[in-house]
Amino acid sequence: MVTGTEVITARITDINGPWVSEQLAGLGIEVAHIIVVADRPDDLEHALRFLDAEGMDLIITSGGLGPTADDLTAEVVGRFAGREMKLDVEMEAKIAAILRRFAKTRAFKVDEAAVMDANRKQAMVPEGAEALDPVGTAPGLVVPFGDGPGRVVIVLPGPPRELQPMWPVALATDGVKAVLAQTTPLHGLTMRMFGVPESEIAKSLREIEDDDGVDVEAVEVTTCLRRGEIEIDVRWREETEAVAMAVRDGLQRRHRRETFSLDGQTIDDQVAKLLKGHRLGLAESCSGGLMAARITNVPGASDYFAGSAVTYSYEAKEELLGVPKELIEEFGAVSPQVAEAMAKGALERFDADVAVSITGIAGPGGGTQEKPVGYVCFNARLADGTVIARDPVIPGGRSDIRERSGLVAMHLLRILLSGDDADSPA
Amino acid sequence: MVTGTEVITARITDINGPWVSEQLAGLGIEVAHIIVVADRPDDLEHALRFLDAEGMDLIITSGGLGPTADDLTAEVVGRFAGREMKLDVEMEAKIAAILRRFAKTRAFKVDEAAVMDANRKQAMVPEGAEALDPVGTAPGLVVPFGDGPGRVVIVLPGPPRELQPMWPVALATDGVKAVLAQTTPLHGLTMRMFGVPESEIAKSLREIEDDDGVDVEAVEVTTCLRRGEIEIDVRWREETEAVAMAVRDGLQRRHRRETFSLDGQTIDDQVAKLLKGHRLGLAESCSGGLMAARITNVPGASDYFAGSAVTYSYEAKEELLGVPKELIEEFGAVSPQVAEAMAKGALERFDADVAVSITGIAGPGGGTQEKPVGYVCFNARLADGTVIARDPVIPGGRSDIRERSGLVAMHLLRILLSGDDADSPA
Numbered sequence: 001m002v003t004g005t006e007v008i009t010a011r012i013t014d015i016n017g018p019w020v021s022e023q024l025a026g027l028g029i030e031v032a033h034i035i036v037v038a039d040r041p042d043d044l045e046h047a048l049r050f051l052d053a054e055g056m057d058l059i060i061t062s063g064g065l066g067p068t069a070d071d072l073t074a075e076v077v078g079r080f081a082g083r084e085m086k087l088d089v090e091m092e093a094k095i096a097a098i099l100r101r102f103a104k105t106r107a108f109k110v111d112e113a114a115v116m117d118a119n120r121k122q123a124m125v126p127e128g129a130e131a132l133d134p135v136g137t138a139p140g141l142v143v144p145f146g147d148g149p150g151r152v153v154i155v156l157p158g159p160p161r162e163l164q165p166m167w168p169v170a171l172a173t174d175g176v177k178a179v180l181a182q183t184t185p186l187h188g189l190t191m192r193m194f195g196v197p198e199s200e201i202a203k204s205l206r207e208i209e210d211d212d213g214v215d216v217e218a219v220e221v222t223t224c225l226r227r228g229e230i231e232i233d234v235r236w237r238e239e240t241e242a243v244a245m246a247v248r249d250g251l252q253r254r255h256r257r258e259t260f261s262l263d264g265q266t267i268d269d270q271v272a273k274l275l276k277g278h279r280l281g282l283a284e285s286c287s288g289g290l291m292a293a294r295i296t297n298v299p300g301a302s303d304y305f306a307g308s309a310v311t312y313s314y315e316a317k318e319e320l321l322g323v324p325k326e327l328i329e330e331f332g333a334v335s336p337q338v339a340e341a342m343a344k345g346a347l348e349r350f351d352a353d354v355a356v357s358i359t360g361i362a363g364p365g366g367g368t369q370e371k372p373v374g375y376v377c378f379n380a381r382l383a384d385g386t387v388i389a390r391d392p393v394i395p396g397g398r399s400d401i402r403e404r405s406g407l408v409a410m411h412l413l414r415i416l417l418s419g420d421d422a423d424s425p426a
Numbered sequence: 427m428v429t430g431t432e433v434i435t436a437r438i439t440d441i442n443g444p445w446v447s448e449q450l451a452g453l454g455i456e457v458a459h460i461i462v463v464a465d466r467p468d469d470l471e472h473a474l475r476f477l478d479a480e481g482m483d484l485i486i487t488s489g490g491l492g493p494t495a496d497d498l499t500a501e502v503v504g505r506f507a508g509r510e511m512k513l514d515v516e517m518e519a520k521i522a523a524i525l526r527r528f529a530k531t532r533a534f535k536v537d538e539a540a541v542m543d544a545n546r547k548q549a550m551v552p553e554g555a556e557a558l559d560p561v562g563t564a565p566g567l568v569v570p571f572g573d574g575p576g577r578v579v580i581v582l583p584g585p586p587r588e589l590q591p592m593w594p595v596a597l598a599t600d601g602v603k604a605v606l607a608q609t610t611p612l613h614g615l616t617m618r619m620f621g622v623p624e625s626e627i628a629k630s631l632r633e634i635e636d637d638d639g640v641d642v643e644a645v646e647v648t649t650c651l652r653r654g655e656i657e658i659d660v661r662w663r664e665e666t667e668a669v670a671m672a673v674r675d676g677l678q679r680r681h682r683r684e685t686f687s688l689d690g691q692t693i694d695d696q697v698a699k700l701l702k703g704h705r706l707g708l709a710e711s712c713s714g715g716l717m718a719a720r721i722t723n724v725p726g727a728s729d730y731f732a733g734s735a736v737t738y739s740y741e742a743k744e745e746l747l748g749v750p751k752e753l754i755e756e757f758g759a760v761s762p763q764v765a766e767a768m769a770k771g772a773l774e775r776f777d778a779d780v781a782v783s784i785t786g787i788a789g790p791g792g793g794t795q796e797k798p799v800g801y802v803c804f805n806a807r808l809a810d811g812t813v814i815a816r817d818p819v820i821p822g823g824r825s826d827i828r829e830r831s832g833l834v835a836m837h838l839l840r841i842l843l844s845g846d847d848a849d850s851p852a
Binding site: 005008009010012018019021022025030033036037040043046047054222224233282287290291292293297305307310311313315316350363365398402 | 451479708746
């Protein structure tokens with residue numbers, strides 16, 4: 001149960017629901033409902049009663065633990081569980097210490113009495129509940145509810161930077177341990193593929209069932225198209241481990257060329273590792289800096305990334321990358337020839353030993369019969385002359401084409417640097 | 427009610443809930459709950475009964491309208507509303523025509539009988555419901571439920587590219603019109619500010635109430651920190667328009683310097699407009715291409731964007747932007763002096779009349795006592811020598827610092843190009 005009017009009105013995007021859901025999956029707990037409710041006590045209580053009636057063993061709430069009057073979650077959960085609110089004196093002292101520290105570092109004057117009063121509210125704990133130490137200023141709670149043992153509400157703060165560190169603390173409480181004792185943990189692996197349609201994976205899974213005689217239904221396989229790549233998640237319990245391995249091997253055998261990760265590593269992780277000891281220069285046009293942004297998103301990228309020349313105009317291509325104007329006039333700015341000259345220019349100007357160029361038509365305007373919107377030329381090369389050149393037509397709208405261009409370039413870098421599959425030296 | 431196991435397991439992010447929620451806000455309809463449920467018929471039906479019991483006038487579902495056996499929404503909604511499913515022969519013919527068209531363009535062999543059979547399912551409509559023509563292959567539904575008039579379930583497909591075009595069609599049905607007749611539309615405006623803490627806005631709203639005597643509670647004001655800017659949404663009904671205007675004016679008067687948008691325009695829109703007729707060159711270091719990506723995200727950016735030199739190494743700064751190595755050695759790569767040289771280099775190398783440079787320490791490593799992580803130097807300048815230079819310490823982690831750097835640079839561009847507030851020519 002995610003609380004907050006700002007979530008329900010779409011002012012902010014909920015990331016707690018999906019994050020908690022992923023944690024639970026790893027613990028072998030199936031999520032039945034995610035409910036987002038506005039900050040109205042009746043709505044909160046009714047949602048809790050609904051989840052109770054649905055037979056949930058575990059309810060997790062996020063948000064509504066602040067010091068102000070519209071932060072109601074703890075109180076509503078207490079009422080729902082039929083437990084009286086009592087002041088936790090020790091917790092009150094902890095919160096007070098945190099607030100004094102904040103007040104000091106912020107160097108502003110605070111009406112201490114008013115603050116302490118408002119924050120006594122945060123130290124009210126339902127009787128019989130376990131309180132979790134604050135990460136920010138709000139403590140979390142683990143509150144038993146319903147008949148019989150092993151049913152609890154975990155009450156967590158809304159800000160993800162507070163909720164996430166509190167999660168392992170909540171799992172270690174007696175209340176939550178009793179819930180976890182009722183399930184067996186799920187194991188999981190994530191495979192990633194590039195360049196294969198989702199429907200092909202469905203077909204392969206049917207073949208693994210029919211031709212290989214593997215009981216695929218005994219494990220959980222989810223396939224998802226994520227930013228241009230296929231992500232396949234296989235989850236299993238101890239007793240079906242052999243089935244999971246057969247599914248993984250069957251998929252890999254059928255899509256050997258397209259499978260680039262068997263251990264969940266992303267293409268960005270892999271390229272970052274492959275670039276160690278190299279020096280990379282980029283030459284970008286239609287990707288408009290997105291490839292550079294992607295490379296530099298990894299901490300420590302400065303060890304191998306020299307830079308990117310983002311060149312939108314002919315003049316910039318000539319001035320920054322030394323692409324002859326005549327070449328652009330003869331073949332067009334979007335052409336394999338200009339992509340090659342850009343990549344060579346990047347090698348030289350950045351004094352790099354590996355370079356990739358991207359030049360294409362992101363649209364919405366600028367397409368022709370011969371070179372439609374989505375036509376993108378890539379040239380990935382090493383200083384020794386090893387090269388991979390591609391010029392696909394990438395489907396989708398402007399932002400798809402821009403983003404996908406960066407993704408294709410990442411995969412070309414991977415292939416180039418891992419020594420698989422490169423075209424013969426030019 | 428958002429259906430789909432892939433949403434509940436966080437494989438995909440729900441965008442339908444927030445999107446529909448924003449549409450409803452504009453129509454004056456308050457959203458009480460957003461429920462995400464897995465594809466289990468009992469869970470779907472229980473969620474519908476919960477929403478019914480909560481007294482909802484309008485329930486909107488997304489997803490579960492496909493041709494396969496686990497697409498159950500239409501049937502479950504029919505059962506929930508106590509209406510028998512009947513074949514809509516006209517709809518069946520429409521779907522058949524769409525499928526034949528698909529089969530033709532895809533140029534693969536299709537077992538037509540099997541396809542038509544599977545898709546008869548999609549033409550089953552609860553008695554008394556209004557069917558909405560498919561955008562993809564799945565029709566939508568408007569299904570009356572409960573006692574008395576004016577309560578409906580709108581059943582929409584899951585893919586946003588199908589759901590969104592179907593929305594206006596759903597609003598035009600008799601069933602939905604009867605619901606809308608019970609409300610009065612909300613008007614709204616969005617203000618944006620930069621460089622003011624959220625707590626200051628809360629204080630100003632209290633002053634507007636106490637000092638200006640405006641009944642702020644009569645309108646709906648939501649304040650939200652969105653990617654480093656404050657977004658203030660004011661919503662009102664006809665009769666409280668004067669209050670809304672007083673709130674807007676009161677906020678603007680108190681935060682004149684920080685208010686950059688009164689009409690919802692984003693900084694990216696504004697800078698794109700201001701750049702018309704100019705020629706922009708960028709010199710980026712810690713932002714790693716994100717500023718270029720932001721500028722080129724706007725279609726038509728090639729009219730004014732020449733390029734960006736993303737220079738991570740000393741050598742790249744020297745080679746691409748002509749920043750003397752001695753300057754870097756004397757003052758450091760992150761210094762106002764190097765930022766100035768980078769911006770001047772961008773003006774020259776891109777033959778631009780406006781340039782911005784960004785050089786800073788994004789972390790996690792590289793900070794010192796004097797220049798901590800988050801220290802970023804900016805230099806925004808016109809060819810005529812007008813300049814704005816800043817060197818703030820930006821709070822947050824690596825990705826915050828990178829993104830915020832681009833945002834600050836956008837605001838410096840806005841101030842520079844709109845002629846407000848620039849420092850005197852250097």
